[in-house]
Amino acid sequence: MTAATASMTRADRRLRTRQRVLGLIYLGLAVVMVIGFGVSVGGGVDSTFTLTPGNAPVTVPDLVVPSAGTAYLLATVVAFAGAIQLTRGFGARWALILGLVAFAFVFAFLTWVASAQSMNLTGLLQTTVQRAVPIAFGALSGILCERAGVVNIAIEGMLLSGAFVSAVVASATDNPWLGVGAAILMGGILAALLAVLAIRYRVDQIIAGFFINILVTGLTAFLSVRILQPYQQELNVPPRLGQIHIPLLSDIPVLGPILFQHNIFVYTLFALIIVIHLGLFYTRWGLRVRAVGEHPKAADTVGIDVYFVRYRNVILGGMVAGLGGAYFTIGSTGGFEREMTAGRGYIGLAAMIFGGWNPIGGFLAGLVFGFADAIQSRLSILSIAIPSEFLLMVPYLVTIIVVAGLVGRARAPAADGKPYVKE
Template identity: 55%
Template sequence: MPETPVTAEKAILRSWKAPVALGIFTVLFGILLLASPRNGVTTFRLSTQADAIQLPDLTVPVMATAWVCFALLVLLAAASAYFVRAVGRSPLWIVIVYIVIFVVGFLTWAASGATIPVPGLLAGSIALAVPLIYGALGGVIGERAGVVNIAIEGQLLAGAFTAAVVSSLTQQPILGLLAAMFAGMLVAAVLAAFAIKYLVDQVIVGVVLNVLVTGLTGFLFSQVLQPNAATLNTPVRFDRIPIPLLSDIPVLGPVLFRQTIIVYIMYVAVALVYVGMFHTRWGLRLRAVGEHPQAADTVGIKVNATRFWNVLLAGAIAGLGGTVFTIGNGIAFNKEMTAGAGFIALAAVIFGQWDPIKATLAALLFGFASNLQNTLSVIGSPVPSEFMLMLPYLVTIFVVAGVVGKSRAPAADGKPYIKG
């Protein structure tokens, strides 16, 4: 008998996680508006006093705006379900637009009678997201090469410590930045040696390295930096460099183009990693050793050497991210000052689906959620403080559990390669 052809309808693998999650959050937002209506208006301040172009404040009625946002959320959730039904997955742009509208609606409700400084909110979000983005880029490179980089936390912490000490001694923040990259590479070299050469479990090595770096920097801080703080722990801060013309763009100018060199390097790093990973020979080899090392070996790619050098590159990028905590803000080094940022960066890698752009967006989302709790506290929002403390982690759960859909790590991720 002739075989029955497989229809396109049967071939589609649908994931309903995104529309279900969007629907649940839409319902919760509607319940919030019904259970706790608020009167008055909310003001969004769109310009700072330093802006060349001054935009008028935007004042909106609370409940009318919130209900309009609710209606748009309903439409977006329905659109997500339509796309899943038609093509099997929900487009990323629907999720991004949904998050933006949800935030606008929630802020309008939460800040009733108060003023939201939009440039300050966004600039603070960028500042909190920068180390996460550097860490996520390092994680994407390492895992695309087949090595699980649990040690991002240690690389960030080593970078922060080294940048503080070197910039304090030399009074040159650029030397502190280079030293931080070297420190991140050292931590990555230990990870690569044990994981690639000696075939030790990569997760165990990463956890041990995090504990080692935390303990070592804590010991050196107590025994060396604190007694000699004036000499060894007074990091020199990078000055902000406004970019002509671009820095005068309303709203986006102060947020994106009045930054330090660390942030500008981040813009370049994201673009280079993305283009390099998907449009160059380096990226092809990188992805080959992470997906199918045996096939890569047969065409002459040195699998373990490729993995080793890319893990070092990932460590250098993560170490650079650690500079944000010290010379990026002009803050003295302190024990465990990264506060788990490396693990959040690793989460961004996973729910960014091992893609540098998506991982960057995930890191930005977490940075925004972290800064949002600070903004709501300052304006005296009625949202309970306990909820605001949970907000960044609730956002993480929302993205991981409901929005991302099915994720697949590189096929050889975490698996050592033994030639022959």
């Protein structure tokens, strides 16, 4: 009894500490906004946001805001939120408030960046979506595997293999769709390998995933020197999948260009997110998958074939990652270059965790990381005095904060990474 009450107060106390920490962070952000984005700019300067991308049919007037004024206004809002958070907390709505504060801070940051010049906001968000695509594919792949209890850190390798295979097959056959198919197949094969190692041989899943990453990095680098360089024209100039503007939807001002002027990969991603989300949380299939990931023994007891579910999900996850890999080549730049995924698979893993092993959450996290990526490439153009390296660190730092539970807590499926031994 006493132990129970003690643990209650302990949990309570921890909650209150977290509340206070969050409140102090908000207040600190408000100070940064006032000094960094307001005072440093001074009065009488405007920030211009262009809302139409380069050559759009619908023109939306530019958004012009006073730079310092906006920063002060948003800082006030953030400070207010911080004060309430510090004194009585927001209860269950803390996540919403956190999102709002983050939004206010980012917008103030953007007005500071765009002070006395103009910035194409729509273009920035369009790039954000593009950068988020492979990350989100990676996150979806991870979710499919880990919800069934198999840790997949081989996302990076699967993306890279998809990029390589799709470039080669599409070039050789001059058909991008065959390239996409080959990438999906390749991802599936690697995933099957991971599954056999993890499920049948019960190799540590992190080591197995790590093995696949090194193998693919080495093989693709080896093959690109050995095969792609001598036969560059025949094997590494794939046809690309062009943009498709979705009728009507793409004409929506601002949102249209951001969401509906992309190639087929982006729409497939949207569809996959919805399908996987509905599948995982609203169908019998998803219930079984989650049962296997949370408590395989119980799932086995009620007659679910744990091994089958795990094999199937890991392979599905690999196929999704392979598809995401094709985006790097036939979905964007074309030819394959060694190590071109540049750690996106690991960011996908981070997005999965940040998004709480939830497809929509993973996509939103991917957008956050894509935004950090997009903004740092803009900053170098606008010659802003913030080192781009620090923006590139944001996804990783955010992930550390999330896994450490400093702000909210991401919880992995209970049996994630644990081999299941059938009795």
